[in-house]
Amino acid sequence: MYHEIDLEKIELKSEPPAKEPDRQYYFMAKCREWVREFEQKNGRSPLAFTQTFGCQMNARDSEKLTGILRKAGFVEAENEQADFVIYNTCTVRENANLKVYGHLGRLKHEKKQNPKMRIALCGCMMQEPEVVEKLKKSYRFVDLIFGTHNIFKFAELLAKTLESHEQIIDIWEGTEEIVEDLPALRKYPFKSGVNIMFGCNNFCSYCIVPYVRGRERSRKPEDILGEIKTLAEEGISEIMLLGQNVNSYGKTLKDPISFAELLRRVEEMEGIARIRFMTSHPKDLSPELIEVMKESRKICRHLHLPLQSGSTRILKAMNRKYTKEQYLELAERIRREIPDISLTTDIIVGFPGETEEDFLETLDVVQRVRYDNAYTFVYSKRTGTPAASMENQVPEAEVKSRFDRLLAVVQENARAQTARFADTVQEVLIEEVNEHDPSLLTGRMSNNLLVHFPGDPSLIGSIQKVRLESCKGFYYMGSLLPK
Ligand code: SF4
Numbered sequence: 001m002y003h004e005i006d007l008e009k010i011e012l013k014s015e016p017p018a019k020e021p022d023r024q025y026y027f028m029a030k031c032r033e034w035v036r037e038f039e040q041k042n043g044r045s046p047l048a049f050t051q052t053f054g055c056q057m058n059a060r061d062s063e064k065l066t067g068i069l070r071k072a073g074f075v076e077a078e079n080e081q082a083d084f085v086i087y088n089t090c091t092v093r094e095n096a097n098l099k100v101y102g103h104l105g106r107l108k109h110e111k112k113q114n115p116k117m118r119i120a121l122c123g124c125m126m127q128e129p130e131v132v133e134k135l136k137k138s139y140r141f142v143d144l145i146f147g148t149h150n151i152f153k154f155a156e157l158l159a160k161t162l163e164s165h166e167q168i169i170d171i172w173e174g175t176e177e178i179v180e181d182l183p184a185l186r187k188y189p190f191k192s193g194v195n196i197m198f199g200c201n202n203f204c205s206y207c208i209v210p211y212v213r214g215r216e217r218s219r220k221p222e223d224i225l226g227e228i229k230t231l232a233e234e235g236i237s238e239i240m241l242l243g244q245n246v247n248s249y250g251k252t253l254k255d256p257i258s259f260a261e262l263l264r265r266v267e268e269m270e271g272i273a274r275i276r277f278m279t280s281h282p283k284d285l286s287p288e289l290i291e292v293m294k295e296s297r298k299i300c301r302h303l304h305l306p307l308q309s310g311s312t313r314i315l316k317a318m319n320r321k322y323t324k325e326q327y328l329e330l331a332e333r334i335r336r337e338i339p340d341i342s343l344t345t346d347i348i349v350g351f352p353g354e355t356e357e358d359f360l361e362t363l364d365v366v367q368r369v370r371y372d373n374a375y376t377f378v379y380s381k382r383t384g385t386p387a388a389s390m391e392n393q394v395p396e397a398e399v400k401s402r403f404d405r406l407l408a409v410v411q412e413n414a415r416a417q418t419a420r421f422a423d424t425v426q427e428v429l430i431e432e433v434n435e436h437d438p439s440l441l442t443g444r445m446s447n448n449l450l451v452h453f454p455g456d457p458s459l460i461g462s463i464q465k466v467r468l469e470s471c472k473g474f475y476y477m478g479s480l481l482p483k
Helices: 022-042 056-072 094-113 129-138 151-163 209-213 221-233 259-267 287-295 312-317 324-337 356-369 396-421
Strands: 047-052 084-089 118-123 144-146 168-170 191-195 238-242 274-278 302-304 342-349 373-378 425-433 440-445 450-454 463-471 475-480
Touching: 022 056, 022 151, 047 056, 056 084, 056 118, 056 151, 056 191, 056 238, 084 094, 094 118, 118 151, 144 151, 151 168, 191 221, 221 238, 221 259, 238 259, 259 274, 259 287, 287 324, 312 324, 312 356, 324 342, 324 356, 342 356, 342 396, 356 396, 373 396, 396 463, 396 475, 450 463
Parallel strands: 047 084, 084 118, 118 144, 144 168, 191 238, 238 274, 302 342, 342 373, 450 475
Antiparallel strands: 425 440, 425 463, 440 450, 463 475
16 A cells, blocks of 8 residues: 555665656655755754645645655644645635735745745646746745646655755646545544546636646546545545536546446445535436435435526526526425435626626525525636626626625525424534534534534544534534433
């Protein structure tokens, strides 16, 4: 098993192997050598700080970054006062970029205090050519810049950065490659994200993801099942299968299998109690998938089904490939087939050309689907996307008022939907001590609702029965059922 490789046994006098991931383990050994010298000089191990911006795909990538740093001998730091700092960036909305520039401003100051520190940037924002030009020109203190397609090459780039004082930039246009078996430091010992595919071919007209994450490529089912087997052996009981559009899973495989078939195989895995997945595009959510969810003992009763807009005219302009009617039919079918399912969604307000009538169509869908919750966003112009050059950008004041009206309806529905579980007993995965009241534990139901209840922290990571006593709008207070 690669993660058990002893770096000390790797021969560094020879040329680095060409084959992956062996080549990366060679460079992890090179970094280990640099860490040894640092420890001799400074009497301590070097500190590394990893900051993740954005989605669960990025969080999963960051587990690989921290896994490689740990394997090389770095110790995790609490903040940017470290010898190595890496930001795994997001660019899904303009303010994500602004946040990173804000952090870089602070880092510049840190580097003045510690000129030997190394700074690296990776992730989606680095796939934007204008961003890299700006960094080259105005952020010379950043030592390493790489993108989403060559994240597997982190150890090699880190080794080069530790040896050089030049700014290293390595951005790939795209890749067919999927490199397996790199070290990963999982954030939670009881649940974990598992990538099943990378990239997206949908090109929704407002979305930057296809331009920064590239074309869809699916991992082999045996690699996914192999990873899940190892996770189960390590005590993980809940997994989240990750893809920009999991419904497209398998299409690029030599022997294609459907996402529904993959779920059937994961269902058979020993030791895994709960299966979650994200994100499912409404355009190709198959009846087979609904059937597999219905029959499953392990697939959680939560489905995230992004709507984005309720207006068929706007959906066309967004290139979403479904109509209002098709979406409603799908949502009704899912609720009919799986009555205890929780449905959540994403909605964009203020897409170019959106009229009051279009917006009322969105409100109509929200009222009819009665979402358990919804993530609502104001349209954010992303350079390079078709929507960015569309006419009729909606006036800010109008967008704001629509956003507030939508939020009110969403919250009203979410409260009503949440209340339907009152006085029931639910299985809850206990995730942490409550951040506001240390006498309480926080757990998550199968339908993704949060519950807070008194309990011993030794129960964290286990699934327990909890009675839901009082509904607090979007979450519950409850009590553990005695064993
Ligand atoms: S499905 Fe659409 S919104 Fe989702 S990542 Fe792909 S292009 Fe973006």
